[in-house]
Structures are given as structure tokens and as C-alpha cells.
Amino acid sequence: MTDTPAGTPAADAATPETPNPETPTLEIQGLRLNLPGAARPVLAGVDLTVAARETVALVGESGSGKSLTSRSVLRLLPPGAATEGAVRVQGEDVLTMNAKQLRRLRTHTAAMIFQDPRAAINPLRRIGDFLTESLRLNADLPAAEATERAVRMLDAVGLGDRVLGQYPGQLSGGMLQRVVIAAALMGDPALILADEPTTALDVTTQAEVVGLLGDLRDQFGTALLFVTHDLGLAAAISDRVYVMYAGRIAETGPAEALFQRPRHPYTAALLRSTPHLDAPAGRLAAIEGRPPSLREELTGCPFAARCAFATQQCREELPPHLPVRGESSRLVACHHSEKLADQLAGSVTHD
Amino acid sequence: MTFLRFALRRVAEMAATLLAASFVIFGALYLAPGNPASFLLSGRSASPEAMKAINEQYHLNDPFWEQYLRWLGQVVHGDFGRSIEYRTPVSTLLGSRLPSTLMLVAMALLLVVVIGLALGWIGAVRGGMTDSSILVTTTLAVGTPSFVAAVLLQGLFSVKLGWFPSSGSGTGFAGMLWHLTLPAIALALYLIGMLARVTRSTMLEAMGHEHVTVARSRGVPERQVIHRHVFRNTLGTVLTMGGLIVSTLLICTVLVETAFSVNGIGQLLDLSTTTKDFPVVQAVSLLIVGMFMTVNLVVDLLLPLVDPRVTLGTRGVSA
Numbered sequence: 001m002t003d004t005p006a007g008t009p010a011a012d013a014a015t016p017e018t019p020n021p022e023t024p025t026l027e028i029q030g031l032r033l034n035l036p037g038a039a040r041p042v043l044a045g046v047d048l049t050v051a052a053r054e055t056v057a058l059v060g061e062s063g064s065g066k067s068l069t070s071r072s073v074l075r076l077l078p079p080g081a082a083t084e085g086a087v088r089v090q091g092e093d094v095l096t097m098n099a100k101q102l103r104r105l106r107t108h109t110a111a112m113i114f115q116d117p118r119a120a121i122n123p124l125r126r127i128g129d130f131l132t133e134s135l136r137l138n139a140d141l142p143a144a145e146a147t148e149r150a151v152r153m154l155d156a157v158g159l160g161d162r163v164l165g166q167y168p169g170q171l172s173g174g175m176l177q178r179v180v181i182a183a184a185l186m187g188d189p190a191l192i193l194a195d196e197p198t199t200a201l202d203v204t205t206q207a208e209v210v211g212l213l214g215d216l217r218d219q220f221g222t223a224l225l226f227v228t229h230d231l232g233l234a235a236a237i238s239d240r241v242y243v244m245y246a247g248r249i250a251e252t253g254p255a256e257a258l259f260q261r262p263r264h265p266y267t268a269a270l271l272r273s274t275p276h277l278d279a280p281a282g283r284l285a286a287i288e289g290r291p292p293s294l295r296e297e298l299t300g301c302p303f304a305a306r307c308a309f310a311t312q313q314c315r316e317e318l319p320p321h322l323p324v325r326g327e328s329s330r331l332v333a334c335h336h337s338e339k340l341a342d343q344l345a346g347s348v349t350h351d
Numbered sequence: 352m353t354f355l356r357f358a359l360r361r362v363a364e365m366a367a368t369l370l371a372a373s374f375v376i377f378g379a380l381y382l383a384p385g386n387p388a389s390f391l392l393s394g395r396s397a398s399p400e401a402m403k404a405i406n407e408q409y410h411l412n413d414p415f416w417e418q419y420l421r422w423l424g425q426v427v428h429g430d431f432g433r434s435i436e437y438r439t440p441v442s443t444l445l446g447s448r449l450p451s452t453l454m455l456v457a458m459a460l461l462l463v464v465v466i467g468l469a470l471g472w473i474g475a476v477r478g479g480m481t482d483s484s485i486l487v488t489t490t491l492a493v494g495t496p497s498f499v500a501a502v503l504l505q506g507l508f509s510v511k512l513g514w515f516p517s518s519g520s521g522t523g524f525a526g527m528l529w530h531l532t533l534p535a536i537a538l539a540l541y542l543i544g545m546l547a548r549v550t551r552s553t554m555l556e557a558m559g560h561e562h563v564t565v566a567r568s569r570g571v572p573e574r575q576v577i578h579r580h581v582f583r584n585t586l587g588t589v590l591t592m593g594g595l596i597v598s599t600l601l602i603c604t605v606l607v608e609t610a611f612s613v614n615g616i617g618q619l620l621d622l623s624t625t626t627k628d629f630p631v632v633q634a635v636s637l638l639i640v641g642m643f644m645t646v647n648l649v650v651d652l653l654l655p656l657v658d659p660r661v662t663l664g665t666r667g668v669s670a
Contacts, residue, residue, distance in 0.1 A: 106567075112568050119561040120561055120562055121562055123660060124657075124658060124659060133571055133575075137571055138570060138571075169659065
């Protein structure tokens with residue numbers, strides 16, 4: 001489906017573990033974002049890549065900057081935001097695009113699925129209009145062809161063409177989220193950004209939507225950046241995970257390795273505070289303290305104030321992102337990562 | 352089907368309301384000080400024979416109910432009686448005066464809708480200095496009563512500049528257009544300010560909705576985002592306002608037509624109230640009530656077309 005050179009089988013064959021290092025579908029480099037009135041950058045140097053056809057989860061608490069990171073891929077920035085760094089989609093920097101290039105990116109290359117489907121669709125317009133509007137209005141497709149494509153995409157998400165003439169108020173939340181997913185597929189994008197796509201849905205619908213997203217990713221060959229605060233969901237759907245804290249990536253690596261043996265105290269704390277069905281009932285371990293406010297400047301490691309293992313060095317020096325020994329695909333930003341490895345791994349096993 | 356049933360129900364309701372209004376209008380003249388016969392003689396003394404003749408001609412000695420029912424029966428057949436002042440059938444009088452008023456209201460409505468919506472749109476979309484100056488101007492407009500605006504406009508455009516006539520209604524379409532321009536502006540000014548402010552704030556509120564961001568995120572051009580997702584969503588509010596605007600225009604014609612000596616039904620109402628020409632007062636009052644209700648009915652019928660969340664018979668919130 002994607003026509004990127006990076007997505008060709010030849011590129012995949014060359015480096016099987018990390019496919020197409022030349023042109024990832026999404027490559028964020030040193031992204032910093034400053035907002036007026038904030039004492040520290042909301043994003044303080046984020047590096048993140050999503051290869052073609054890869055599914056990557058971006059995990060963090062509210063206010064960690066995960067939504068802003070995903071929104072910056074479509075340059076949906078809050079008013080007054082100042083950015084540094086680069087956000088490249090298929091090799092083109094989103095932050096320096098002109099209006100026309102940006103519309104093309106948003107229509108055809110990257111699409112976002114939003115949290116609350118009921119808020120995402122204009123209640124006064126029909127579903128058919130919603131699905132086809134960006135293709136029609138950018139004069140990319142005549143109305144009849146756009147509608148034809150809408151019917152096919154609705155079929156792909158398991159909805160009939162009857163909904164084309166219906167208003168959002170006539171559909172359930174789960175159906176609306178399917179419509180939003182179909183809308184994201186309309187322009188045949190190389191990348192889908194899913195910003196907490198299941199948070200506003202009830203549990204059974206959540207499972208359906210996650211399953212559907214997985215199927216569609218395989219069927220259409222899109223890359224997927226899945227933003228969530230739900231670690232279980234992240235583990236279930238993604239190949240790799242980024243854990244974000246206070247506008248920085250704390251730790252990244254393959255989903256399984258990262259959840260089995262976390263190397264950052266924050267990841268370990270998050271895992272301990274996640275309920276498990278197979279774990280004995282009892283109090284969940286909440287993380288003490290709260291995330292740093294945007295009004296305070298940060299020195300050293302942003303997690304130091306809440307970290308049980310923090311030392312003087314943590315409070316004074318910002319830990320760099322270093323590869324984990326023996327696991328080349330993992331990076332962690334913690335001064336004591338080596339030392340704490342076994343202790344952290346032990347703290348999240350349930351028996 | 353439902354539309355037809357709703358329309359029929361509303362028409363029935365309207366008839367009932369009109370009936371109640373007719374009773375109030377007819378009865379009000381009885382509550383007014385003095386008796387109708389002395390209004391008719393307007394202070395002149397009359398012989399008992401003349402008095403008796405008048406009472407018989409206008410059936411003033413009959414019980415109230417009989418008088419009311421007789422009048423109502425005639426009104427249903429389009430007969431509003433004869434004017435005491437002009438000595439012609441009231442319906443002829445209304446027929447000759449209605450065109451000026453309708454033309455005046457139509458011109459003012461056009462000004463209000465075009466200028467009000469445009470100012471509100473520009474203020475909301477541009478922001479900054481443009482928005483502030485529009486806010487100041489519309490505040491001024493809202494604070495100026497139509498009779499004050501009438502005097503100012505006459506002074507500037509008729510007396511000083513001589514561009515427009517200061518009074519009269521003109522003849523023929525072009526003549527009416529020329530004569531009614533200043534009255535229409537005086538009538539529209541307050542409502543332009545009002546509609547501009549409502550449009551502006553409703554659009555600003557609509558811009559904050561997430562579906563607007565979503566439309567942008569999907570590459571919909573900005574102009575279309577504003578048109579299809581912001582302005583479109585204010586139409587429910589604008590339409591509801593529209594009903595109020597037409598009603599206010601109808602009522603304010605009394606002031607403006609008097610100020611500009613436009614021979615419409617507003618001026619007629621003012622004159623006939625002073626001369627106690629009660630058949631005319633009754634007819635004009637009933638006509639205004641009828642127009643008022645027709646406008647509201649039209650708004651209620653149109654609202655579901657503008658907002659699919661509103662089903663016939665309920666007025667919902669618009670987002």
C-alpha cells in the first residue's frame with residue numbers, strides 16, 4: 001500500500017531487525033517545544049522513530065507530552081508554540097513545510113485518530129461528508145470516486161454504506177470510532193497516529209477497536225504510532241515502546257524486553273501501578289508525588305524528585321540516553337540503570 | 352409525515368393564540384378610560400339623538416360578548432370595519448400602507464443579515480485590532496436607539512449632504528428604495544450590532560470544538576474549515592436570532608416610520624392610537640401579532656433543516 005522506497009521488500013531484507021534505517025516513516029530528532037508562560041520546555045529533546053509498517057507505542061502519564069509529540073507530527077501545535085529540532089515524515093520535515101505541503105501531508109501521508117470520536121465529527125454534517133471532505137476539497141478526487149473509496153473503507157472497518165447518509169448523533173461511540181478510523185484510511189496514509197483511541201470507549205468496544213487497528217495495519221501496511229497511558233495495551237499491540245516523562249523519553253526498547261526487564265525506575269514504577277488480572281488482589285503501588293509542573297525549571301533527572309533510588313548526581317546532572325549493555329535496540333536515560341537492573345526487574349515480577 | 356403533522360399542529364396553535372390575542376386587543380379598548388362614543392365625538396358635545404345614532408351604528412349598547420363576537424365574525428371574513436378618521440374600510444387602508452412597511456422591513460432585514468453576519472465573521476476570524484474596532488462600533492450601534500439614529504441620519508444625509516429625502520415613502524420601486532434607505536438604516540443599526548456580536552461570540556465558541564481541529568488535521572483548507580465547521584454550526588443560533596430580529600423590526604417600524612413620515616402601518620398605528628381610531632388600532636395590532644407568529648412558525652420549521660439534532664417541536668442547543 002505504501003509507496004515509500006523504505007517500505008520495499010529489498011530494504012526490509014537488508015536489515016531484518018531494524019528495517020529500513022535509511023528513511024523511516026517517522027523520524028523525530030531533538031524535538032523541543034516551548035510554550036509561552038512555561039518555565040521549561042514542554043518537550044525537551046524528543047527522539048523517536050517509527051519504521052514503515054512498524055507499530056510503536058508512546059506511553060506516559062497525563063502531561064508527559066506524549067499527545068503533543070504525536071500532534072507535532074501533523075504540526076497541530078498550540079498557539080504560540082516555538083519548536084526546535086526536526087519531525088520528518090518520509091524524509092520531509094513537517095516543521096518547515098508550507099501550507100500546501102502541510103495539507104498534502106495531512107490528507108495523504110499521515111492521519112490521526114482522536115480520543116473521543118463523538119467530539120471529532122461535526123454533529124451537523126453527515127458521515128459521508130466527513131469521510132470524503134478532505135479529498136474532495138483538496139480537489140484530489142471527484143466526489144463520486146471519493147464516495148466509492150469511503151464505501152470501501154467503511155467496509156474495511158465493518159460498517160455498511162448506510163452510515164454515509166447518517167448523522168453522528170445516530171451512531172454509537174464504537175461505530176463512530178470505526179468511522180474515524182475509516183476516515184484516517186481515506187487518503188491511504190503511510191502513518192497513522194492514534195492518540196488514546198480507546199480511552200473514551202467502553203471496555204468491550206476498546207478490545208474491538210484495538211483488534212481492528214491491528215488488522216488494518218497489516219492489511220494496509222501502514223506504520224502506527226499508538227499513544228496511550230495503558231501499558232497493557234501498549235504491550236499487546238506494539239513492536240517497540242517509548243516511555244515518556246516530563247517531556248523526555250525515559251526509556252525505549254522492544255515491548256517485551258522493556259516490560260520484562262525495565263531499566264528505568266519510572267518504567268518499573270508504572271508497571272507496578274498497573275493492575276494485572278493474574279496478580280493477587282491488593283493495593284496498587286501508586287507512584288509517590290506528582291509529575292513536575294510546567295512552572296518549575298528542572299535540573300538533573302526530571303524523575304529524581306519521585307525516585308526511590310535518586311542520588312545527588314541524579315538531582316544535578318541530566319542523564320543521557322545510553323544503550324543498554326547487551327541489548328543494542330534499547331536506550332535508557334538513568335544514571336544508575338546498570339546498578340539497578342536486577343532490582344527493577346525483580347520489582348515487577350508477580351508470583 | 353411528521354412534518355405535516357407538526358405544521359398542522361402549529362397552525363392550530365397559532366389560530367388559538369390569535370383568538371386569545373383578538374380578545375385581549377378588543378377588550379383593551381374597553382379598559383381604556385372613557386367610553387367609545389366620546390372617543391368618536393372626540394370631545395364635541397352632541398345631542399342625545401346623535402349620541403343614540405352613534406351608539407346604534409357601532410352597536411355600543413349591546414353586551415360586550417355580543418360586540419366581540421360580531422367583530423370577530425367580521426374579522427374572520429376579512430372585514431375590519433370602517434376607520435372613523437379616514438371614513439374608508441380598514442382593509443383598504445391597510446392594503447395601501449402595507450407595501451411601504453414590508454419594503455422597509457425587507458430592506459432593514461437585508462442590511463442586518465448581510466452586515467451583521469459579515470462583521471461577526473470578520474471579527475471572529477481576524478481577531479486583533481480588526482476585532483476590537485468591530486466590537487467598539489457594534490457597541491455604539493447597540494447603544495443607539497432607532498429614533499436617535501433617525502434624527503442623526505436625517506441631519507447628516509438629508510439636511511447637510513442632501514443625498515436622501517428626509518421624509519415620505521416615494522412612489523414606484525426605485526422611488527421607494529431611495530426614500531426608504533435612511534429609515535431602513537435607522538431601523539437596522541441596533542440589530543446589526545446585536546447580530547454581529549452574537550455571530551462573533553457563537554463562532555468563537557464553535558472554533559474551540561475538537562471537530563474543528565480534526566478537520567484541520569485532515570488537511571481541509573482553512574477557509575473551508577471556517578465555512579463548513581465554524582460558521583455552519585452557528586446557523587441554528589443565527590436562525591433563532593432571525594425570528595427575534597424580524598419581530599423587533601416590525602415593532603420598531605412604529606418609531607421609524609413616524610420619524611421619517613413613511614406612510615406604512617407603523618405610522619398608521621401611531622396616528623390612529625392618538626386619534627382613538629379603534630377599528631384601525633385593533634386591525635393593526637392583530638396584523639402585527641399575526642406576522643410575529645408567522646415568523647416564529649417559519650423559524651421553528653426551518654430549525655430541523657439547519658440542525659439535525661433538533662427534531663420538530665423541540666428547540667435544542669447548537670454547537
